Amino acid sequence: MNTLRHRSTLLAVAGTALALSLTACQSDADTKSAPAATSSATGKAADGTGTSASGSKGSTDSTGPAESTDADGAAGSAGEQATASTPVCTAGDVTVTAATQDGPPYTHLVLTAKNTSRHSCRLTGFPHVQFLESHKQDVEAVAKSKPAAPVVLAAGAPAYALVKLSDGGVDEDNEPVSAFSVMLEGDSTVIAVTAPASDGVAVDPAKALTGYWTPELRNGADDF
Template identity: 55%
Template sequence: MRTFRHRTAALTAASTAVLALALTACGGDGAATKSAGPAPSDSAAAGDSGRPAEQADTSQGNDAAKDGATAHTTGKTGAAKGSGTGGNGSGAAPACNTKDVAISAAYQDGPPYTHIVLTAKNTSGHRCTLKGYPEIQFLESHRENVPPVAKSKPQLPVVLNPGDPAYALVKLSDGGVDENNEPVTDFSVTLQGGSGQAAVKAPGREGIAVDPAKWATGYWTYELRNGADDF
């Protein structure tokens, strides 16, 4: 009986020693874990701003977007201010006077001569605008101007640079032998919006034959156009 008690006591003492060693080892691991300290916070990773890193990057992106939008708006404003009236600047060209252009007349096609073509050439040293149609007076007995044909009116004003010509088709008669025609060797032309009156020599040795019931004139154009100038 004594021997069993001694063995039991020895086993108990050994078990106690092993348990103490195990607890010591566990206590050492816990101490090592505690000594590492807490993990760095998100605020520390973000820096002095106190914002998370991802939030700081997003804010910087928003600031850049705002700067870009401001620059885009400024560019539009600058473009709007810089925009002006385009085109050839016809509004700045004054109306042509009879001193600015040389006006001549020529037959169109062969006999019977029912039409002539007026040519107005800019002989000045500046640009000018030929407005409307030529105001023509063929006869002293008929002081009214030759009426215009509406379909020949161009969409834009005729602006002539120095040396440039413009044209107007003029109907004299229908070419019938029974018409009440009157001979004309020269006639006058006035330019709308301008000043002065030009004396124009009629083509041909004997001049032209006009019928006040049939005559008509087209508007000034850069060139004669089929359809619009057929009358």
């Protein structure tokens, strides 16, 4: 009798162990068949911005396009708005050079002011030219050469001004000039400009004239 009871106990224990083993195997199989959870979920940071799994923050507000800016960093489109915010060119912004036009006789020079800065600037008015130490007044400007719109120079862009030296006559009171001074509108800095010819140019102070700065030389307005 004791032997039979002992066998019954062993069978019961063995059955329980087998059931536990089957349950464990089934649980393990279910776990392996389930899809893995993604690690790129986006959560909310305390300041309201989105935070990715890598820890970087991004804006959660995607409504509306970003405001455009021009080359100067000013908001808005290019044109009048950009022109109004563009600073006036100074002597430190440009390099001024001179070249003869036509000739000989060389009766006119073309001044070129190139924007050598890294930003746009407005080149206003006309070059204030003085050729001779004996004539300290600026060369008179020709009103008809004034452009209709402000001259705005992008970085690296040039502007031009035509300058009359003389009428080209042999009987004029011409004086040789190897270098002369130029000042920009609104800037008292003197820019020394070398005359283009190796032996200088002949200038009649009574006949000298200058045009306004323009993006290009124009027939008619620049004929003087």
